[in-house]
Amino acid sequence: MKLAIMGAMPEEIAPILERVGDYKVTKRAGNSYYECSFGGHELVIAYSKIGKVFSALTAATMIESFGAQKMLFSGVAGAISKDLSVGDLIIATRLCQHDLDITAFGHPHGFVPEGAQFIDTDDSLKDVALQVAKEMDIVLKEGVIATGDQFVADPVRKRFIEETFNADALEMEGASVAVVCDALDIPVFILRAISDAADMDASFDFDAFLDSSAKVSADFIMKMVEKIA
Ligand code: 4EZ
Numbered sequence: 001m002k003l004a005i006m007g008a009m010p011e012e013i014a015p016i017l018e019r020v021g022d023y024k025v026t027k028r029a030g031n032s033y034y035e036c037s038f039g040g041h042e043l044v045i046a047y048s049k050i051g052k053v054f055s056a057l058t059a060a061t062m063i064e065s066f067g068a069q070k071m072l073f074s075g076v077a078g079a080i081s082k083d084l085s086v087g088d089l090i091i092a093t094r095l096c097q098h099d100l101d102i103t104a105f106g107h108p109h110g111f112v113p114e115g116a117q118f119i120d121t122d123d124s125l126k127d128v129a130l131q132v133a134k135e136m137d138i139v140l141k142e143g144v145i146a147t148g149d150q151f152v153a154d155p156v157r158k159r160f161i162e163e164t165f166n167a168d169a170l171e172m173e174g175a176s177v178a179v180v181c182d183a184l185d186i187p188v189f190i191l192r193a194i195s196d197a198a199d200m201d202a203s204f205d206f207d208a209f210l211d212s213s214a215k216v217s218a219d220f221i222m223k224m225v226e227k228i229a
Pocket of ligand 1: 170173
C-alpha cells in the first residue's frame with residue numbers, strides 16, 4: 001500500500017523524515033516529495049505550505065502523480081473545545097471550510113452548490129487511531145475540525161466558528177485535503193495536536209509549542225503506519 005503523509009509546514013513533517021531515514025526527493029509544482037518505505041508500506045511525504053490552496057495542490061499531487069492510496073495528515077491546530085489543551089491530540093470525524101461564504105444567496109456557511117458543508121473522514125483509519133491510542137494509553141479526542149485561510153487569534157471569530165459548525169479545533173488545511181480526497185475517492189485521516197487556543201495569546205503560544213506539538217502528532221502517525229494493513 002502506498003500511503004501519503006502530509007503536513008503544511010516543514011516543522012510538521014521533520015520528525016517523520018527523521019524517523020524514516022533514507023528517502024528519494026522529487027520536486028514537483030513548487031514542493032518537494034519524499035519517497036521511502038517504512039513499516040511494510042511505500043510512503044510519500046510532503047509539506048504543502050500553509051492554507052487551503054497549497055494543501056489541495058499537494059494532496060492532489062500525492063494521489064495523481066505519486067499514486068498514494070490513503071492520505072494521512074499530521075500537524076498542529078488551535079483548540080476550540082475546552083477539553084483540549086496544548087499537546088492534546090484530536091482526530092477529525094468531519095471537516096468544514098469556515099471561511100467559505102455564499103450566505104448572501106441563502107446557503108449555509110461552508111456550503112457551495114454541488115459541494116457539502118462537512119466532509120467525513122475514513123472510519124477504518126479512525127479505528128486504527130483509536131487502537132493506537134488505547135495501546136499508548138492516551139486520550140484521543142474525536143470531533144469537528146474547521147479549516148480556513150486565517151490564523152485565528154480572535155475570541156469573536158473563534159466563537160463564530162464554534163457556534164456555526166460545532167467545531168472542536170481549527171486550522172488551515174484539513175478540509176481542503178479532505179475535499180480533494182473525497183473527490184478522488186481516497187480514504188483520508190486528519191490528526192492534529194493542539195498548539196494554541198486561537199485566542200489573544202495564539203501567535204505567542206503557536207511559536208512556543210509548534211515543534212513539540214508537531215512531534216506529538218508525527219509520532220502518533222508513525223505508530224499508525226505500522227498498524228495499517
Ligand atoms: C495552520 N496551522 C497554523 C499555521 C500558522 C504561522 C507562520 C495550524 C494552526 C492554526 N491555524 C495552529 N493554530 C492555529 C490557529 N489558531 N488558527 C489557524 O494549519 C503559520
